[in-house]
Amino acid sequence: MRFGFLIYPGVEELDLVGPWEMATMWRAYAGGPECLAVSETGGPTVCAKGLKIAADTDFERCPPLDYLLVPGGFAAFDEMANARLVGFVAAQARSCRHILSVCTGAFILQAAGLLHGRRATTHWKALERLAALPGVTVAEERHVRDGTVWTSAGVSAGMDLTLAFIAAEAGAEAASTVQYNAEYFPDGRVYGTAHRADAASAYFRSLAPST
Template sequence: MDVPHRVGVLVFDGVKMLDVAGPSEVFTEANRLGATYELVLCSVGAVDVTASTGMRISVDADAADTGHLSTALVMGGDIFPSTPVSPELAGAATTLAGDADRMASICTGAFILAAAGLLDGRRATTHWQHAATLARGYPRITVEPDAIFVEDGTIFSSAGVTAGIDLALALVERDHGTELARAVAQSLVVFLQRPGGQSQFSPSLRGPRPRTGQLRKVVDAVAADPTGDHSITRLAARANVSPRHLTRLFQDELAPPRPSTWS
């Protein structure tokens, strides 16, 4: 008999219900097709919680007492980032990271990992609406605002809400291969790999997506920190091109305004 792949799911009052339900359904559907995931819902103090919908979630364990986990998922909620992450919740994430082979955040769960210091020196993403806030609040994190999910070593992070489904599918694919992951996606009527990034849902980022990697890097940097120093000199240095060449790239691909008007 296969050893269960234990997945810890950290929840709290105000947790986004879809953040919990989406990935959970992916793993449950994978089990129907032959996988052996075991979901362990946990919270600080093993206390049942109330989700964003008002629905009660019954937990299985204290986050400090889950035992070994193959995967630990930290959910998000609309309470972040306007509400600071409590030391208890950050501590629970730290404990789970020590118990798990790999760690992942869903949506604004990235703020919990960030508060715990687990994203320092790493690349990460979160909901597009809060990417700039994450970048400003935690400058040691390289925020990728357009990514659906990011993998950096053993720590994963997903974009907003339903992107948790994309991340869960990617984890299933790593564990059981593309064929099973595709079957799960087909059963749930979702993309195995959705087209485009999350910037397509952002009103401020609905312009044409740059074709060149150099220009995409610049646009993503501005999106992650709109209030930062984005002079033509700094942007050109980030893209490793001359200011004149960067201006030409903007003219060719994005049309006015030119980047020199940002300084």
């Protein structure tokens, strides 16, 4: 089994690496799939915040994937018009068991025709823009599963998404082993009041600031 992680110029670092860490922990400790990073041309890519990450393979050489995760970033709004990239996602999706997106990666899924008639979510900044596209029902949740298509809210939400996905594919004890090894027991602290804005997603807008 193979789990592919899409990389493109301007991809948001944690969108990619949060799920990568959970999936590679699944591989290391609970029998999960081989993980590989794939980009259009292979080689190094500069991410949204300047980190340089290199792909393991390119679109031509990439083997058939069982799972594919599409991370986001502002650059996803450019990549959703990149016919080669959207075509790669659409072609892999035909044989993938599941497709996942983080943040604005949902826009690439939509461009590939994968959100038609489905519930999905994205970063709070992009909820209205996603809702304006045809065929998709936007949910203001941290992550959403609709059949074989999994989408998450922004940036850090990909970790919660991937753990939920592992639990569904391999069982709660596999997810438990990953969570334990990644020591993913967040302190749940909520700082200040920025998140109480009208633009915020419903699932966190009402959280009380920690004292």
